[in-house]
Amino acid sequence: xxxxxxxxxxxxxxxxxxxxxxxxxxxxxxxxxxxxxxxxxxxxxxxxxxxxxxxxxxxxxxxxxxxxxxxxxxxxxxxxxxxxxxxxxxxxxxxxxxxxxxxxxxxxxxxxxxxxxxxxxxxxxxxxxxxxxxxxxxxxxxxxxxxxxxxxxxxxxxxxxxxxxxxxxxxxxxxxxxxxxxxxxxxxxxxxxxxxxxx
Amino acid sequence: xxxxxxxxxxxxxxxxxxxxxxxxxxxxxxxxxxxxxxxxxxxxxxxxxxxxxxxxxxxxxxxxxxxxxxxxxxxxxxxxxxxxxxxxxxxxxxxxxxxxxxxxxxxxxxxxxxxxxxxxxxxxxxxxxxxxxxxxxxxxxxxxxxxxxxxxxxxxxxxxxxxxxxxxxxxxxxxxxxxxxxxxxxxxxxxxxxxxxxxxxxxxxxxxxxxxxxxxxxxxxxxxxxxxxxxxxxxxxxxxxxxxxxxxxxxxxxxxxxxxxxxxxxxxxxxxxxxxxx
Numbered sequence: 001x002x003x004x005x006x007x008x009x010x011x012x013x014x015x016x017x018x019x020x021x022x023x024x025x026x027x028x029x030x031x032x033x034x035x036x037x038x039x040x041x042x043x044x045x046x047x048x049x050x051x052x053x054x055x056x057x058x059x060x061x062x063x064x065x066x067x068x069x070x071x072x073x074x075x076x077x078x079x080x081x082x083x084x085x086x087x088x089x090x091x092x093x094x095x096x097x098x099x100x101x102x103x104x105x106x107x108x109x110x111x112x113x114x115x116x117x118x119x120x121x122x123x124x125x126x127x128x129x130x131x132x133x134x135x136x137x138x139x140x141x142x143x144x145x146x147x148x149x150x151x152x153x154x155x156x157x158x159x160x161x162x163x164x165x166x167x168x169x170x171x172x173x174x175x176x177x178x179x180x181x182x183x184x185x186x187x188x189x190x191x192x193x194x195x196x197x198x199x
Numbered sequence: 200x201x202x203x204x205x206x207x208x209x210x211x212x213x214x215x216x217x218x219x220x221x222x223x224x225x226x227x228x229x230x231x232x233x234x235x236x237x238x239x240x241x242x243x244x245x246x247x248x249x250x251x252x253x254x255x256x257x258x259x260x261x262x263x264x265x266x267x268x269x270x271x272x273x274x275x276x277x278x279x280x281x282x283x284x285x286x287x288x289x290x291x292x293x294x295x296x297x298x299x300x301x302x303x304x305x306x307x308x309x310x311x312x313x314x315x316x317x318x319x320x321x322x323x324x325x326x327x328x329x330x331x332x333x334x335x336x337x338x339x340x341x342x343x344x345x346x347x348x349x350x351x352x353x354x355x356x357x358x359x360x361x362x363x364x365x366x367x368x369x370x371x372x373x374x375x376x377x378x379x380x381x382x383x384x385x386x387x388x389x390x391x392x393x394x395x396x397x398x399x400x401x402x403x404x405x406x407x408x409x410x411x412x413x414x415x416x417x418x419x420x421x422x423x424x425x426x427x428x429x430x431x432x433x434x435x436x437x438x439x440x441x442x443x444x445x446x447x448x449x450x451x452x453x454x455x456x457x458x459x460x461x462x463x464x465x466x467x468x469x470x471x472x473x474x475x476x477x
Contacts, residue, residue: 025267046262054273054277156212171208175210178243181246185246
């Protein structure tokens, strides 16, 4: 993978016109999901992911060839997502009512099929809502570390490289994020009826 | 480090099965004897399991299929990929370093020839009269040139400092700072500072000399930064700028120059002299 990445970077720098498109195709989903995990909003994630690739294209000349381009890409994504959150922080956030009115069918395809129990659908939606709210209560930096680790399967060493901090700092941020989430979701942790298996 | 701290330090890797055998044995044996760590481990594990219930809404396939086209359109809108500029942009983006250096050298040579011909070539009386420059301006030329260099030095230094001070590593990626370029200019300015300090002999120009010296120290620090990721060192430079009140000194210099300039009915060399005599 690392070798592939280097070959792709070499092709981009040699002026291969299809290489940048391949680069975008390879990373578009990863960047979209990191942006979604941090911003918590699909529209924002779409905007951020496109903005990230434009920024990368514009700044290619400043990229040091011996560095890892994926780390650089993630770094720009995390910064762009946090930056967007800061800009939006002055505007009112979506209320719980707004979230409840959100179209479940659109956000969670299959959740509204007639074969499923409406109560179960509502319960599932409620859990999703609480998890999203809990995640948004964690600070942007802690959230960035948590989502890169837990949902995007990046190793502590890689996250440290992306955020330009020590591995100890990453571990501490992950630990703090998990503790805050535990506090926010304590209801589910003490609820033996909730299925929390990895199935 | 206590065993509990060591143990908790391993949690972030333990939940994802990334511990080596030694670490795994240590963690398992510790949580067997430490109730606190065992409870902490179990609660964190449960939290992560709840978090795994989270569903990330998947955009429709059509969105992914049209992703590149949409991106390419946006790039075109920004005139980064229009057919006319693409070759230029591509050449600019991928040109080797020596190409920039050669272009810069050529530009300097052309500029040098132009300046040499227009400023330093022997003056022709008829042409001088045609230019109708006041005689006093020629008398004061060395001062004017020195003043312009001093002003230029302060102005360029100010831009470097502002770029660094306004750089926020939390919101911008470090490549946006373009530190190598800033360092190159800082080095040039440090050389310029030596010349300017030698040119200020009078004691009544103390303020200007102090400002140039303060700026020289800061510019030297910037020139010696190891990388744009060395945020601690960048913070130290920022603190230095703040502590020495350099931006305030520059503003005061600008203000004095502008107010003294307004007081005079005629332009240089009197304005320049007043600047030099600060």
